[in-house]
Amino acid sequence: MTSEEASHLYEAFVAQDPAKAIQVVERVRSSGVPQSQLFDTLYVPAMSLLGGAWAEGLIDEIVFTQASVVAEQIGSFVMPPVARPDTGVTVVIGTIHRDRHSVMKDVVASALKEAGFRVNDLGVDVRAADFLERLEETGSRIVIVFAEILATARAVSGVRDLLTAENREDVVLLVAGGPFAADPGLARAVGANGVIASAESALKVLGRVRDDILAGGAS
């Protein structure tokens, strides 16, 4: 079925008929092939047929070029989706008060956004009360606090104290930064639920938090 449709798509390319090409794509999509598989199951074999036809001399250089233009036009119809689906999970992040280090925070924030998390970035030099306020505003239950100096890393305990004082023990407090990487006991000492060691670890930890703690509920 699909190889037949690939032949039809190839024919549409050679006929320089984008409308027919789109019809083929829509037909295959409506037959149940998901968007993420259209490229492999339909477009790739059609393009291979096109290359073969050119190699065999069935089509000349000009037709090959024109067919490739049509192929490019319908490329967006068969491409796998770029953006990852919205996870629905909001994460509040920021660098703790009296600390202005931003690189790790920005890298992690970008990775999380790309992975579909809703990131609420408070910037640098953020007071504990501001973290709490933003958690209340957004309804988020996850906060990542960054600290790159030992003194400011210790001060993260102030965030946990405030959360406890305000009966927000449901909030998952994650910490990141050099002092926490160097001393695994420090995170526990400041009342954190976990440590983010890198952008990739942020994705893994947040994935676990999303699946295990927040499954089914609003964040």
Added chain:
Amino acid sequence: MTPTRSSQVLVAEDLARRGQLPAAVAACYEALAVNDRDAFVHALLGHLMLEGDFYDEAIAASTQAIELDPDCSPAYLALGLAYDRRGGMWDQSVLVWHELAEVVPDLVTAHVQLGEAFAAAAFEEEAVDSWKRALELDPKEARAHYNLAIAALKREGMSTALPTIRRAGELDPSQDELFFSLLGLPAERLEFDVAKVKPEAEARLFAAGMLLRAEDFFGASDLVRLVLDENPADAGALALAAYAYLKQEAANEAMACALRALTYSAELPTALYTLGVVYSRFPGLAKHAARVFIALAKAAPQHSLTHVLLAESLLGLQRYGQAKQAYRAAVRLDPACVRARFGLAAVRLTEGGYAEAQWEMRRAAYYDTRRQGNFWRLYDAYAEGGDV
């Protein structure tokens, strides 16, 4: 007035140019015994010390040369590089590169190094301006591109940095050389008469490869067509056609030919390379690119760039740990691979490893500046008393 060189300096210079460093250093000291106020000798000694990784000695000799003649541009180069390679002297480094960029404004390296010195001293905006200036002078300057990518990574994350890393990679001539190496072409360029190419597929494809390397796309296409007319299922010919289309920015034609080639020979490195490069241009095909580059790295594991291409595709999938492994494999194969070093720096930054990232970038600069050989260009111009 044109500065003159003594016969002792000429002896030292000749030895240095032939790579006989210890003998050249000895000759420099003999020249200094005759005249210790010769800027040439001090500049040469600074360069030789730098080549031997004796940074403090290089700094002393180059500084002396500049004191004797403030227009001694090769000494500024050696001094700046010595500061940078030694590390921890960024404020002095900024001054030296700034000075050299004024004295020799078209020296791209001076702007790249100035940017790196600014970045190390935490003047990020000035650093970006310097790298942009370097790209105005040479749009293909790879290290300026990579530095801008790292700056983008720090500010906006990997998704912004990755396109710049890829763009720099495509401008890098070594990526084209990877294709020709996969094709089995010799490193040296051979002269031949197209009319005398034997009427055999192998000879025609070899000649087509040589023509492609010389960017003679029409000549190469004619030879490929002759092969395909005899055998349309010749995977090698299709892969060459794919590459020729890729170089002419015809990505879809390249994709069609590469896919067809892979139906006949599923592990053909040249087809895998071209298909992977085409896929990596489409953000939605990051997984496809990674799959193809995994196959390429397995098919041609001896080439460092195959691992770099794999690593870059993994960055697009946010698999930073696996990307690090691939970059490390590349650096093991070629420690001077600037692209792999900067890639490793990018991965280190995603782990919060600032010092490690800085180290990788310094190693990249080390190998890159050693390869460039700018010293002799400046030295010869200085000796002639003219502009560089």
